[in-house]
Amino acid sequence: MKSDVNVSKKLTLVPLVLMIFTSVFGFANMPRSFYLMGYSAIPWYILSAITFFIPFAFMMAEYGAAFKNEKGGIYSWMEKSIGLKYAFVGTFMWYASYVVWMVNTCSAIWIPLSNVIFGKDTTSSWSLLGLNSTQTLGLLGIVWILLVTLTASRGFEKITKITSIGGTAVALLNIVLLVGAVVVLIANGGHAAQPITAETFTQSPNPKYGSPLAVLSFLVFTIFAYGGIEVVGGLVDQTENSEVTFPKGITIAAIIIAIGYSLGIFLCGIFVNWNDVLASKNVHMGNVVYVVMKNLGYQLGQGFGFSQSTSLIIGAWVARFAGLSMFLAFTGAFFTLSYAPLKQLIEGTPATFWPKKMSKIENNIPKNALWIQCVIVAAFVLLVSFGGEGASQFFNKLVLMTNVAMTLPYLFIGGAFAPFKKKTDIKKPFQVFKSYNSSLIATIVVTLTVGFANLFTIIEPATNGDMQSTLWMISGPLFFTIVALIMYSNYEKKTKKEQNYKVA
Known part of the structure; x- marks a missing residue:
């Protein structure tokens, strides 16, 4: 009990907002969005903020306040709103999406570290034990997940300290x-x-985003950028004065993040000309952040009248700072997301779903489950990194897999909101949607936004002959859905046997 009290004291308003900011706000999403869509990304961020992020954030606040004493997070929310099967499949899908995210980040985290050391991305030339760069990054990714698991298994206090550092680093990077x-x-x-014209806010400079279907598929990228706010829902029981602090923290963070993304994308265009800087084949989704920030340093040097060589040195140091900030931010997010989703899955679902050793909690951490998760992530990293592709294709594939996998579960969480509001026996101390009709509209708008965004994203590559990307985006969620249904079926059989045994 003593450790629980100490944890709750740590999660006051400011640490909570920092944890949300670290989990949700991805600085990389701004340069990446500018790379994909230029200024025309801004209207899509505003649209998805209105139709998804802000109503979804308020849903999370209402859920969190109503179920503040539930340790299961989103599982408890969906189970009490709709039912056990819906909740388990939805939560398992949601958890699986973070497994995919960890697979992505295990390999991508070495790019900012490369920028810290060398002032640029050199990962495409890295080689260990005679392996190519993609395989080397995969091997380093396995080392990373082992180190994170070892640290996280020692307790929640270690995680909150690391996430606070990550949140501060991102804030400083945004100031820069x-x-x-x-x-x-x-x-x-x-x-x-x-150049800023009316056309630049409606047309992408990227030729790959010239078709209406490709532009619509960008919507899932914006939803992904806003994703993660539901993770802290599982920490309501560890928040001081949670009925007031938790909804307030989510609301403050949601507004800051929505404004921040649009402003950040616009600022990228101030010092980056798309054709001059981003049209190169060497620029990809994994390193575009550091290309953009290096160019900021270079333009600062030119603006102050320094020589080209001096400006390039300034650019390299800005890239180093960006690398350090992103490395700390990635680290903070990784620690939060390696722990919180797993906690909700293990603590929220019935114990009979899991072997006894896996569901065992020590120092508020499911240690055994954490190590099993480590093995699964490592296996996926090996599978993807040893698939025989170049670094650019490798990172683009990982981003595609992550975007779809992490946004699909919002269909489950958002879809349960209207039934939650309809249940009068659930006490709701914090309400943004005062009537059932307003909550029903919010549910429909959020689920349709997520549903159509994923549909456009999945089918868009196939229409251009890239069936492999479409299959990769479908395979992950489909695989985990099948696993969830099999697990639930086994749970039902086990429950029936126990009931028959008791009757006999």
Whole structure:
């Protein structure tokens, strides 16, 4: 009991907002969005904020306040709103999406570290034990998940300290982007590197996003960028004065993040000309953040009248700072997301779903389950990294897998909200949607937004002859859905046997 009290004292409003910010706000999403869509990404971020993120965040606040004493997080929410099977499949899918995210991040985290050391991304030339770069990154990814698991298994206190550092690092990186872009704008006499016209907010400079279907598929990227706020739902029971602090923390974080993304994408265009900087074949989803930030440093040097060589040195140091900040942010998010989803899955679901050793909790951490998760992630990293593809294709595939896998579970969580509001026996101390009709509209809007976004994203590659990408996006969620249904079927059989035994 003593450890639980100490944990609850740590999660006051500011640490909670930092944890949400670390889990949700991905600095990389802004340069990546500018790389994919230019300024035309901004309207899509605003649209998805209105139709998904803000209503979804308020849903999470209502769920969290109503079930503040439930340790199961989103599982408890869905189980009490709809039923056990719906809740288990939805939660398992949601948990599986973070397994995919960890597979992605295990390999991607070495790119910012490369920028810290070398001032640029050199991972495409890394080689260990005679392996190629993609295989080397996979091997390093396995080392990373082992280190994270070893640290996280020692307790929640270690995790909260690391996530707070990560949140602070991202905040500082955003300040650098904001101040740097303004200085460049002034130095250039108010002229942006990427011309600002009405057309630039509706048309992407990226030729791959020229078709209406490709543009619509970008919606899932914006939803993914807003994802993660439901993770902290499982920490309601560890938040001080949770009925007030938890909804307030989510609301504050949601508004800051929604404004921050749109502003950040716009600022990228102040110092980056898409055709000059991002059209290169060497630029991909994994390293575009550091290409953009290196260019910011270079433009700052040019703006102050320094020589080209000095400007390049400044660019390399800005890339190093961006690498360090992103490395700390990735680390903070990784620790939170390696623990919180697993906690909700193990503690929330009936104990009979799991072997006794797997469901054992020590120091508020499911240690055995954490190590099993480590083995699963390592296996996926090996499978993907030794698939024989180049670094650019490797990272693009991982991003595609992650985007779809992490947004599909929102269909389950959002879909349970209207039934939750309809149940009058559930006490609701915090309510944004005062009537059932308003909650039903919110449910429909959120689920349709997520549903159509994923549909467009999945079918878009196939229409251009890239069936492999479509299959990769379908295979992950489909595999985990089948696993969840098999597990639930075994649970039902086990429950029936126990009931028949008792009757006999």
